[in-house]
Structure formats: structure tokens, C-alpha cells
Amino acid sequence: MARGEEFIALSDAALRAVIGPNSRHLALIENAFSVLIESPGGGVTITGSTRERADAKRALLSLAERADAGVDLSEADVRVSLSLTSTSKSGAGGQALISGRRGPIAPKTAAQAAYLDMLERCDLTFGVGPAGTGKTFLAAAYGATLLLKGQVDRLVITRPAVEAGERLGFLPGDLNEKVDPYLAPIWEALDQIIGADAVRRRRDKGEIEVAPLAFMRGRTLAHAFVIVDEAQNTSRLQMKMVLTRLGEGARMVVTGDPSQVDLLNPRDSGLSHAIRLLSGVEGVGVSEFTADDVVRHPLVARIVRAYDADAEARRPRPDLEGA
Structure with missing residues (x-):
């Protein structure tokens, strides 16, 4: 040629x-x-x-x-x-993300681009994969974009505090002070996206809300963008409860790593169970990340692959069972 x-x-x-x-x-x-x-x-x-x-x-x-x-x-x-x-694919859909404190926010991998496109198209999105793939950061950036553009009234963030169990009431301080240690990654992401002062002002006005799972029961979240982070540490009952909080005009993203369950009984994790039940349901999307999508230090991707290989090697082989 x-x-x-x-x-x-x-x-x-x-x-x-x-x-x-x-x-x-x-x-x-x-x-x-x-x-x-x-x-x-x-x-x-x-x-x-x-x-x-x-x-x-x-x-x-x-x-x-x-x-x-x-x-x-x-x-x-x-x-x-x-x-x-x-692959002749487009970018991350029509929803442009806001410019963060360090410049415009954009997807860095094809999986991140597909994830943002899914956030735009689906009312409920599951983002699953290893740490460092941008699941939570991009969800926070997308939610902040909707909030600043007036497309939702609130950004609601919830995350299971596994270490505290049901003992949050015994911790010192008000509600925010009790759960903030478990929500630090979210606040760090929001500080990078819209700045600490803006985050503080919007929290004071109730536009950005801390909502630990223990306090979600019985609520209906309307016209809100909801982030359920570290969802692998929700039980099946907690997952059902939080998913059914969606009200009129609300959207939700559920993020987590199914390989990092901290529950006493890992098989009780609500994340994998919910994905298995809801995949294919209209309005629900599932976006999966791998070690190739890790955007932290390059060593993190190699660490994830090493652990994945070890887990695969330890997995029982059906053809050897009963041999």
C-alpha cells in the first residue's frame, strides 16, 4: 500500500x-x-x-x-x-465533567470512559474492580457535576463502617465526626474536584450529605445522586435496603471490590449478590474494571495482578475434586 x-x-x-x-x-x-x-x-x-x-x-x-x-x-x-x-469508540458520552482544581477531569482508560457513559445512561450503576481504578473518584466527579449544574438537589454519600459495626453511637462527636474517618476517600476526591471550601459550604447547606448505612433505613432519596462506596462490605439485607431508597429523580452508583470483603462471612456480601440478581434489569448497568485500569502508581497494577494470580491458583478445580 x-x-x-x-x-x-x-x-x-x-x-x-x-x-x-x-x-x-x-x-x-x-x-x-x-x-x-x-x-x-x-x-x-x-x-x-x-x-x-x-x-x-x-x-x-x-x-x-x-x-x-x-x-x-x-x-x-x-x-x-x-x-x-x-475500536472506533466515542468518549465518555455527552455529559462533560466539571474542571477540577487540577484541571479538566477526563477518563484515563477505555473502561473509565465506558463507566462514565454508563453513569449517564443508567439510573443504577455498579462499578466493580480493584482499588486505584477511579471508580469512586469518577462517581464523585460525576455527582458533583450534576449538583453544580442543578440536575440534582443533593449528593448523598454512604459507606459501611464495618470496623465500627453498630457502635457508631459510642464514638465521640456529631454524626459527621463519627463517620468521616470511613468517608475520607470521598472527601479527598471532592476536595480535589470542587475545593474544600465549596465542599464545606455545600455540606452546611445539606447539598452534600453524609448518610451512613445505619441511618439510611426508612428514607426516600428524591432528586439526589447517591454514591454507595465500599459496597462489598454491605450485607445482602443492607444492599437491598439501600437500593430501595431511590426516589423520584434519583440516581445511584454502587462501587466496590468483590475481592476485598471485610465481613465476618464474606459470602454474605451484598455486592456480588446484587449484581447477580440485577444484571440485565432495565435501567441497571454494570461496569467492570481490571488491573489494567489502575491509574495509581504502576506498581499497584502489578500488585493487583499478583494477588489475582494467587487467588486463581488457590481456587478449587472441579476436575480434581473427589480425585
Whole structure:
């Protein structure tokens, strides 16, 4: 197939971003589409077949657009752009997330993009997978976006305090002070997204609400976005209770890691049970993450894979039972 070349003009910021540290980003794009990319100044020149150039150009322009919008592109951003381009997928749906304190918030993996799309389309979404995949952070960002745009009245956050059991009343302080240690990841995420002062003001007005599972029973949550975090530590009865709190105009995302159950009887976990019962029900979506979607330190992904491999090796093999 005949090869040609095409020059794409880019801003200085976009050019630096798509080149990446030590030209790493360009190397990833070249390998993905079998093209040669050079940066003579003012932009890049792509050499390859017509189709290869077109695919590489789409990926480059997508990255350049995000760089011009202020996104600090990482290698993960480049990889997801390549994945979405090569599979002809769109981004994370029509709901644009707000810009956080560190710049615009955007999905970093294909699974995160699919997760955000599901949050937009479904009234109840389950986000399951290992720690570090962005399940909770993106849910908080999405909920904050709906709140700031006036599409919901409240952002309600609930999380089981397994260590405290039913003894929250014996802990010092008011309700927020009792449960805040268990909700620290959520507050850290919201502080990054809209800032600590804004979080404090909205909490004072009741627009951002702490609602531990022990205090959810009997309530109806209308016109709210509800985040149920660490849901693998809910019992089956607790899961049923919290899912049935949804009222008019409410939406819910349930996040957790089924492999990290802290209950005395792990088989009582309501997360896997609920997914098994509700998968395929209209209005319900299930988004699954793997170690490949970990966006923390690269070592975290390797740790998750090592533990997954160990769990798989320890799993009983049906063909050996009774041997």
C-alpha cells in the first residue's frame, strides 16, 4: 500500500503534550498505527498509508484538543485515546465533567470512559474492580457535576463502617465526626474536584450529605445522586435496603471490590449478590474494571495482578475434586 505523509499544525502546548517525556507518547502512537511521526516544529508530520495516517491523526487531534483544554496528559491518557481510536469508540458520552482544581477531569482508560457513559445512561450503576481504578473518584466527579449544574438537589454519600459495626453511637462527636474517618476517600476526591471550601459550604447547606448505612433505613432519596462506596462490605439485607431508597429523580452508583470483603462471612456480601440478581434489569448497568485500569502508581497494577494470580491458583478445580 502506498505511503504518504501529512503535516498537522499544533499549538506549542499540544505539541509538547503529544510528544511526551522523551518522545514516549509519539512512540506509543507510532507503534499503535504503524506510522512514522516527526516533529519539525509547529506540529507533526505523519508518514504511513492513508488509513494509518487517518487513524493516527484522529488520535493526535483528540489528545491535542485535551491538551489545549488544560489536561495534563499522561501515558494512560495516550493509551486510552489509542484504544478508543482503534475500536472506533466515542468518549465518555455527552455529559462533560466539571474542571477540577487540577484541571479538566477526563477518563484515563477505555473502561473509565465506558463507566462514565454508563453513569449517564443508567439510573443504577455498579462499578466493580480493584482499588486505584477511579471508580469512586469518577462517581464523585460525576455527582458533583450534576449538583453544580442543578440536575440534582443533593449528593448523598454512604459507606459501611464495618470496623465500627453498630457502635457508631459510642464514638465521640456529631454524626459527621463519627463517620468521616470511613468517608475520607470521598472527601479527598471532592476536595480535589470542587475545593474544600465549596465542599464545606455545600455540606452546611445539606447539598452534600453524609448518610451512613445505619441511618439510611426508612428514607426516600428524591432528586439526589447517591454514591454507595465500599459496597462489598454491605450485607445482602443492607444492599437491598439501600437500593430501595431511590426516589423520584434519583440516581445511584454502587462501587466496590468483590475481592476485598471485610465481613465476618464474606459470602454474605451484598455486592456480588446484587449484581447477580440485577444484571440485565432495565435501567441497571454494570461496569467492570481490571488491573489494567489502575491509574495509581504502576506498581499497584502489578500488585493487583499478583494477588489475582494467587487467588486463581488457590481456587478449587472441579476436575480434581473427589480425585
